[in-house]
Amino acid sequence: MSNDIYSTYHLYPPPQLSEIKTTVVYPATEKHLQKYLRQDAYLICETGEDYKNITLPFIQSQSFSIQWVYNILEKKAEADRIIHENPDSSNGFILIPDFKWNQKQLDDLYLIAICHRRGIKSLRDLTAEHLPLLRNILQEGKEAILKRFGVAGSQLRIYLHYQPSYFHLHVHFTALSYDAPGCSVERAHLLSDVIDNLELDPQYYQKRTLTFALRADEALLKKFQEAGKA
Amino acid sequence: MSNDIYSTYHLYPPPQLSEIKTTVVYPATEKHLQKYLRQDAYLICETGEDYKNITLPFIQSQSFSIQWVYNILEKKAEADRIIHENPDSSNGFILIPDFKWNQKQLDDLYLIAICHRRGIKSLRDLTAEHLPLLRNILQEGKEAILKRFGVAGSQLRIYLHYQPSYFHLHVHFTALSYDAPGCSVERAHLLSDVIDNLELDPQYYQKRTLTFALRADEALLKKFQEAGKA
Numbered sequence: 001m002s003n004d005i006y007s008t009y010h011l012y013p014p015p016q017l018s019e020i021k022t023t024v025v026y027p028a029t030e031k032h033l034q035k036y037l038r039q040d041a042y043l044i045c046e047t048g049e050d051y052k053n054i055t056l057p058f059i060q061s062q063s064f065s066i067q068w069v070y071n072i073l074e075k076k077a078e079a080d081r082i083i084h085e086n087p088d089s090s091n092g093f094i095l096i097p098d099f100k101w102n103q104k105q106l107d108d109l110y111l112i113a114i115c116h117r118r119g120i121k122s123l124r125d126l127t128a129e130h131l132p133l134l135r136n137i138l139q140e141g142k143e144a145i146l147k148r149f150g151v152a153g154s155q156l157r158i159y160l161h162y163q164p165s166y167f168h169l170h171v172h173f174t175a176l177s178y179d180a181p182g183c184s185v186e187r188a189h190l191l192s193d194v195i196d197n198l199e200l201d202p203q204y205y206q207k208r209t210l211t212f213a214l215r216a217d218e219a220l221l222k223k224f225q226e227a228g229k230a
Numbered sequence: 231m232s233n234d235i236y237s238t239y240h241l242y243p244p245p246q247l248s249e250i251k252t253t254v255v256y257p258a259t260e261k262h263l264q265k266y267l268r269q270d271a272y273l274i275c276e277t278g279e280d281y282k283n284i285t286l287p288f289i290q291s292q293s294f295s296i297q298w299v300y301n302i303l304e305k306k307a308e309a310d311r312i313i314h315e316n317p318d319s320s321n322g323f324i325l326i327p328d329f330k331w332n333q334k335q336l337d338d339l340y341l342i343a344i345c346h347r348r349g350i351k352s353l354r355d356l357t358a359e360h361l362p363l364l365r366n367i368l369q370e371g372k373e374a375i376l377k378r379f380g381v382a383g384s385q386l387r388i389y390l391h392y393q394p395s396y397f398h399l400h401v402h403f404t405a406l407s408y409d410a411p412g413c414s415v416e417r418a419h420l421l422s423d424v425i426d427n428l429e430l431d432p433q434y435y436q437k438r439t440l441t442f443a444l445r446a447d448e449a450l451l452k453k454f455q456e457a458g459k460a
Contacts, residue, residue, distance in 0.1 A: 040385070042385065043385070043406055155270070155271070155272065159415055176416070179414070183414045183415055184387070184413045184418070185413055185414065185420055186406070186420065192275060192439070201430075209426060
């Protein structure tokens, strides 16, 4: 059974695997149940203005707890699972296996890099200022995975989610051969593309229209509908 | 059994479906067999220069036949399957159900828009000059699918592949709820993003590094390896 403070990890769409795996979410709240029920999804085209007027106020109005992230960063939890750490408070991060990966085979390799710096909620907050952090994650993350698991960078899909599952910047590392949940074009953004875009325009992610899917029951969808944008 | 001139349609990775479907490829060449065998894949980061020096000469050296595409555009084949046509020779296109979709249910809706204009090999050839064509495909494609199948644009994933399966510009329309093959971030490019990028920089796709996966047996991988780029 999973500790509820990690429930965010377990709330991803269930992965499609050739062997049956189960994830026990306990205690399961109404929100967990809704997440697992199949529902219609709608594509949202969020402009920079939509983010400021709709999404950001919504995020701020919610009490999303990310204490479990801080517990990892402060070594109060999961310290024995850390694969790599760059301890720099501005440009450092912790690399840790995702809970969906049992580490027994490389087919569904899945790790997460969590940045030390606080307050970067998502892709939308990134500017050229964050390039050293992002380059560290890309370079050191690949090196650490090669060293520990023998998987080369050319066999890794390295990306951010937008919308993310939790609002503290993190980067996904999955095996390229693994059809990982959330790696489709309407949710995943390759870290190498993010770096190139910020080099092209430091305000790229403040201005750019970002497209993502929301399920019919998600409160953010209602906000977009109320604003006449969905 | 499929006609060999359409084999390109059938050479996609087989879709993951809850019901069993089969695609018979006959006659099956060595190339077909290789495509269906599970193989390691490698991520290539193709710069604009790499495209000019490695990929473009490779494409030009191959005798990829796209006569089957011209047959559709000239109504010599498939004319009864056309869902929508804009006949303009510069900015028009034909919208047709993909062969992987049997049209019996909307869960795995899959259509292809094929542009009338010849000589646009892929995303790499697109410039601001092609914006009217791309906007027509986005707008009219959504309208036609709503009218014929009752599926709204907000429930469609509309994207290009890079690398594509064949070198005549085409756009994929799949149901958002369908985990379609080839919609992951390392292959799919949302049409709305492509339009935004060309509006931002008319030469975006000539200059930009594009990331894609190649299987171990693909001849293009060998070309990148020989150039010391993979």
